[in-house]
Amino acid sequence: MAPFTPARVCFLSGVASLALVVVNQTTAASIDPALERAAVLASFLAVALMLVGVLWTRALPEAAARVALEGVQGVELAEGLPDDLAEELGWGSQMLLTATPAAAVVVLWKNRCLLRRGLLAQVPFEPGAICQRAQEKGAAISLVDLNLYPGRAEFESLLPGVPAVVVQPIDSRGLVVLAGWSPRCFSRSDLTWLEGWSQRLRERMEPACGNQDLMGPGEAKSPEFPPVPPDC
Template identity: 35%
Template sequence: MAKPDQNQVLRQLPLVAGGLAGVLLLLNRFLTPQLTESQARSDALGVLLSALLILTGLLWQQVQPRSPEVVELVGEEGFELAPDLPEPVKTELAWASRQLLTNTVTRSLVVWYQGRVLLRRGVLGANSQVKPGAILQRVLDKQQPVYLVALKLYPGRIEFDYLPENTQGVICQPVGNRGVMVLGANAPRSYTKQDENWIEGIANKLDDTLSRYLEA
């Protein structure tokens, strides 16, 4: 369910006030049988103030960003680790996933490494397997993260069937040259540059552990 924009009323107040004032001034002019000089000056000032209010309202609509629409991801909360992993790797994955789920907008997380899923945590998708598509393959080949700010706008979203079906934003972060960390958010355009830097740092630390304990 989408979260309502708390600033919607505030942004529209100047528009409503300016429009109402303009209508009242117009009615007053029509209902006044004889216009005096002082009233003409007052009307001119009133029209100017109404115009300023309307202009302010229009500017607020453009300048103040609307909060991203937050949805409740479809799926069950879960925490799955590959059972045959060494204990240090399990500990590192548990720590890394907790940090990302509690300190960023991430609500669903999958770590794919050396051709298999090592971890799924958060809201789980219906499919537990990861088959790298064009986007994940590009991340692996170029060793550069990909941020899909609004997943529904990308035709390639069908490859993320292992995430909740209504995932709004996705970051695919390389974990060395043999894995990818896929993070799903419940709102579009919700990751900040600071979040992206934090995710990159976690991925680098995770790669150091995985490369030491898991053979190619």
């Protein structure tokens, strides 16, 4: 049974008041002008309560229920990372998992998976066209309900059946991908926080970009070799 939220109580109070006005009018022995004026005023008040309840529900919609996602809780951090970068990845991912509705966090840099944390799938995540478009645009792409998007198959390797995803580019060389527990779960403040963290990651990664540990295998050494897919 749905809980009686303040908005629902307000709406039901309006319905009950309007019903009482109708019952009072139909059962009255005689209807004089004073009773008619009182009935009209009470009807307006009842309708006003109903409208307040409806608008309240639209302004503060109920959160969608969590989807039962398949995966194992864990953390996977790439080896050989500088200490400051590893610390930043650990701190930021922990904040995203505790302060936002994120179920999983994946960080990619130059075709290499640096971090997977949260609910982990059994197969590696391979970014596709949507992730590439986010990097080309240089702006986040928020897929609030993957059931509405034909490209949702791209994120089946992130988490099977994931309901919502945010793809945040790190410059044009990296990505932060968040998987949400429920449709429309990420707020504007969550997206702003994620954008700020991606900028911090870029500042940590750029000084180490010459380090082979942060370069994907075979990357930039020979143009004959195609980019290696992420190893996450």
